[in-house]
Amino acid sequence: MSDGGRRDLLSIGVFLIIVIISILLYTPLSFIDWTLILPLIMVLSGCWIIALAGMRGRSPQKYERGVFSTFSWGLLLVALGGAWLIVGYGFSWVYSLVVILLVLAVVAIASALKK
Numbered sequence: 001m002s003d004g005g006r007r008d009l010l011s012i013g014v015f016l017i018i019v020i021i022s023i024l025l026y027t028p029l030s031f032i033d034w035t036l037i038l039p040l041i042m043v044l045s046g047c048w049i050i051a052l053a054g055m056r057g058r059s060p061q062k063y064e065r066g067v068f069s070t071f072s073w074g075l076l077l078v079a080l081g082g083a084w085l086i087v088g089y090g091f092s093w094v095y096s097l098v099v100i101l102l103v104l105a106v107v108a109i110a111s112a113l114k115k
Contacts, residue, residue, distance in 0.1 A: 007055065011048070018044040036088045042081030049074030068114060072107050079103035 022040045053071035083096035 007052070011052065014048050015045060018048065036085060039081040039084035039088060043078050043085065044081075046074045046077030046079075046081060049077060068111070072111075075103055075107060 018041055022037045026034050026037055050071055053067050056070055057067045079100050083099045086096045087093055
């Protein structure tokens with residue numbers, strides 16, 4: 001099996017573990033509301049995508065998305081899920097907007113400074 005195939009299988013396994021953890025965190029007495037399971041999955045999946053970017057940096061494959069692109073998508077997924085969680089916990093939507101705009105600014109600056 002190629003390295004890309006193993007990585008795909010690893011990603012499927014990690015995603016299933018993320019879903020299981022998110023579901024287990026929801027109990028009626030838990031700190032997380034059931035409506036916040038999806039944004040929690042988004043945040044944890046974004047963290048995994050960022051980890052994948054690190055793995056791709058070590059062993060890049062031909063015809064594969066670049067490390068910066070993968071990292072950026074992971075960061076954006078974390079920002080969107082985090083913004084959703086912020087609103088879900090009762091904070092103002094302005095804080096969510098600030099989080100998303102801050103991440104977009106960081107990605108734009110990093111993209112401009114990239115060689």
